Amino acid sequence: MKKTALNQLHHDLGAKMIDFGGWEMPVQYTGIIEEHLAVRNNCGLFDVSHMGEIEITGPGSTAYVNQLVTNQIDVEVGRVIYSPLCYEDGGIIDDLLVYRIDSNHYLLVVNASNKEKDFEWISKNAPDDVKIKDLSDQYGLLALQGPKSEEVLSSLVDFDLSEIKPFRLVQEEVNGKEMIISRTGYTGEDGFELYLSPEDADETWNSIMEAGEEFGIMPAGLGCRNTLRLEAALCLYGNDINEDTNPLEAGLSWTVKFDKEDFYGKKALVETRDAGVERELVGFILKDRGIARHGYDIEVDDKKAGFVTSGSFSPTLDENIGMGYLQKEFVEVGKEISIMIRSREVKAKVVELPFI
Amino acid sequence: MSIPAGFYYSEDHEWVKVEEGVGTIGITDFAQDELGDIVFVELPQVGDEFDKEDNFGVIESVKAVSDLYMPVSGEVVEVNEDLLDQPELVNEDPYEDGWIVKVSLSDESELDELMDADEYSSFLEEEA
Numbered sequence: 181m182k183k184t185a186l187n188q189l190h191h192d193l194g195a196k197m198i199d200f201g202g203w204e205m206p207v208q209y210t211g212i213i214e215e216h217l218a219v220r221n222n223c224g225l226f227d228v229s230h231m232g233e234i235e236i237t238g239p240g241s242t243a244y245v246n247q248l249v250t251n252q253i254d255v256e257v258g259r260v261i262y263s264p265l266c267y268e269d270g271g272i273i274d275d276l277l278v279y280r281i282d283s284n285h286y287l288l289v290v291n292a293s294n295k296e297k298d299f300e301w302i303s304k305n306a307p308d309d310v311k312i313k314d315l316s317d318q319y320g321l322l323a324l325q326g327p328k329s330e331e332v333l334s335s336l337v338d339f340d341l342s343e344i345k346p347f348r349l350v351q352e353e354v355n356g357k358e359m360i361i362s363r364t365g366y367t368g369e370d371g372f373e374l375y376l377s378p379e380d381a382d383e384t385w386n387s388i389m390e391a392g393e394e395f396g397i398m399p400a401g402l403g404c405r406n407t408l409r410l411e412a413a414l415c416l417y418g419n420d421i422n423e424d425t426n427p428l429e430a431g432l433s434w435t436v437k438f439d440k441e442d443f444y445g446k447k448a449l450v451e452t453r454d455a456g457v458e459r460e461l462v463g464f465i466l467k468d469r470g471i472a473r474h475g476y477d478i479e480v481d482d483k484k485a486g487f488v489t490s491g492s493f494s495p496t497l498d499e500n501i502g503m504g505y506l507q508k509e510f511v512e513v514g515k516e517i518s519i520m521i522r523s524r525e526v527k528a529k530v531v532e533l534p535f536i
Numbered sequence: 537m538s539i540p541a542g543f544y545y546s547e548d549h550e551w552v553k554v555e556e557g558v559g560t561i562g563i564t565d566f567a568q569d570e571l572g573d574i575v576f577v578e579l580p581q582v583g584d585e586f587d588k589e590d591n592f593g594v595i596e597s598v599k600a601v602s603d604l605y606m607p608v609s610g611e612v613v614e615v616n617e618d619l620l621d622q623p624e625l626v627n628e629d630p631y632e633d634g635w636i637v638k639v640s641l642s643d644e645s646e647l648d649e650l651m652d653a654d655e656y657s658s659f660l661e662e663e664a
Contacts, residue, residue, distance in 0.1 A: 196572070212598040213573045403572070403599055469620060471576050471596050493575035493598055500576075522578075522594065 184229035185320050185378035186385060193399055201293035203230040205402055212403035216495040219367055219408055223326030224400030225388055228366075228373075229381065232295030232316040234288040234302060240309030241284045247443055248302060250427055250436040253278045253286070260347045260362050263435050265290075265298065266445030270426040270452060274298050275417055277364060279349055287315070287360075287375075291417045305444075320381035324388060325371035325408075328395040333372055335391045337361075344372075355387040366405060368412025368536060407492050413463060413503065413534035419474055420461060420489040420503055429457040429505065431533065459486060459505040463533040464517060465497075470526040472502035477520040480510050488519060494535060501535050502528070537660070538565040540631055544647050545656035546607035551631065552650065554641065559608055562635040563595065563626060566660055571597040574626045579615040580637060586610065588646055593636065595626065608646045610639030 181204040190197060195206035206227065208215060218224050236245055245253050251263035257280050265273045274294040279287040290298045295316060303312050324333060330341050336355045344350055349362040359376035376384055389397060406416065413431075415421045421430045428436065428449060436449055466472060472491030477484050491502030506517065515530040539545070544552040549567035552559045568574065578594040586592050586606045593604040615637050619625060626634035641647075651659060 207599065208572060211573050407598060469576065470578075471601075473601060493573075 182230070184227055185381040186227045186229065189382060189385060190227065195399070195401060198402070200230065200402060203292060205230060206399075208401040208403045209399045212401070212407060213493075213495045215398055215400040216404040216407050218396060218398040219326045219369060219400055219404060220496055221327070222396035222398075223324060223328040223332055223369075223371070223392060224398050224404070225385065225392070226323040226325065226400050226402075226405060227321075227381075227385070228323050228405075229320040229378070230292040231321050232290040232292055232298070232314070233319045233375070234290060234295075234299055235313045235315050236286045236288065236302070236310055237284055237313075238310040239284060240307050241286055244307060244310045245278060245286050245288075246440060248305075249276070249278060250443055250445060250449070251278075252437045252440060253280060255280060257282055258348055258350070260349055260364055262347075264421070264427045264430075264432055265301070266427065266443075266449070267301075267423065268444055268448060270428075270445040270448035271423040272417070272421045272425055272427060272430070273301055273423065275415060275421060275432075279360070279362065281349070281351075281360075289321075294417060318377070319375045320378040322374045322376070322381070322385060322388070323365055323367075323371060324374070324392075325365045325367040325400070326369050326397075328392070328397070329369075329371040332388065332392040332395050332397060336387055341372075346370075355384055357384060359384075366414055367408035368414065368534065369408070407495060410490050410492055410501065410503070411494055411496055411534065411536045415461075416490060425505075426452055426457075428452050429459050429461060431461045457508060459507050460511045461489065461503055462506045462511055462530050463501065463503050463535060464519070464528040464530050465535075466500040466502070466519065467527040467529055469500075470519070470521045470524065471500050472504070472519045472521065472526075472528070478504050478506060479518040479520060479525070480507075480515075485510050485517065491519075496536055503533070506530070537569070538631065539653045539657050539660075541653045543631070543653065544607065544650035545653070545659075546605070546650055547659065548605045548607070550605065550607045552607050552647070553631075554644075554647065557641055557644070558613060558638050559610060559641050560635050560638050561607060562630055563604070564656070565630050568627050568630045568634070571595065571600060571602060573598050574623045577619040577623045577626065577636065579617075579619065580612050582612050582615060584612045586612070586639070595623075604636065606639075607650060608639065609642045611642070612637050613640050614638040
């Protein structure tokens, strides 16, 4: 299994480690619920160094990245754009963040489990005037998330963190080490992600934990990362979106810029848009006891009407929540649906997203 | 890791405590720690009959769904209904308030096939 630079530190902290797409990663340190609430109320520090980083540079890079992704990335330097990456048929290859580091310098931050596939797709179609590099081994990635994040990090930097607006990046020093700092995350909370040299990971982790002690910081594992992102209704690739789903049915229409001249998947997505989607990703809260899990059927009037893509106990709401694809005709806030849990029918209600 | 004496233990990390032919069944401290925060327990009905190693319920943590297996054969005489609203009792007190079902044992000799506290402790060390 692959290991991040912080692997030993996680073991020393007593983390439970799991195989996550070929990486040995911490799923929890003290408990998922406790870590989840720490991030919502104070802050938590995640090691997400398994994420992939693909660099695209060269005179043709802006045109090419805009051809690759559905969202508009020809924006001010220093902005970060979330976007699906689609095949010609509109199926989602991956969802990623595009960092515009300079006018002809982009960093694509991709899901670890999709990195090889993404790299292949991106390389295959590349014109001669761009250069593509897999920099994943050169970056560690820490995510400091939660309402106290700015206060915690401010003691380790000598510039004003409030200047970094959401979805913006800077290249600055934290605790004397140069890194990319962006105001981004995957929890639905304010926070920062730090792209740093793996050599600096230990020291930076420890300095943040120390600075955060008085604010109630906790090390946070991938277990609570999942429950936090679900409450915020952020899609998880492999659960809520995959190659058989398209952005329009996944609630990601806002990331598809049809006014761009072209991009991979445009033709198929225009057709889908004009015909109307057949199903939509919805959120639901269970009204009876039980927990919805990925793959369970959704029924309406005893007939299959969709399937669950993500489900969990929600520590913030103290309810059992989930997301899933539901046939368009039933998509309506307040609609009663049934989740089939081990052949038991459990009542649920469609709610607005996000959950929090 | 708590492994109290006077209980019988199974390789599936369940425990049985026997009083007057009735076995109280739960999961061990090791099992609850492995599962993490428990958020749902699906219980059988009073009167349900199970053979040893039958699946009699489901326990769900935030991350995982796990089946519960009977360490002995018997008929369910009581279920811990407190777990419906407070599944976290299994984490907090796995050997007392976090018990799951009580069964009238149909064959007490099955207890001989289970481990005592010392044997279970060695079993955990070997597994680790």
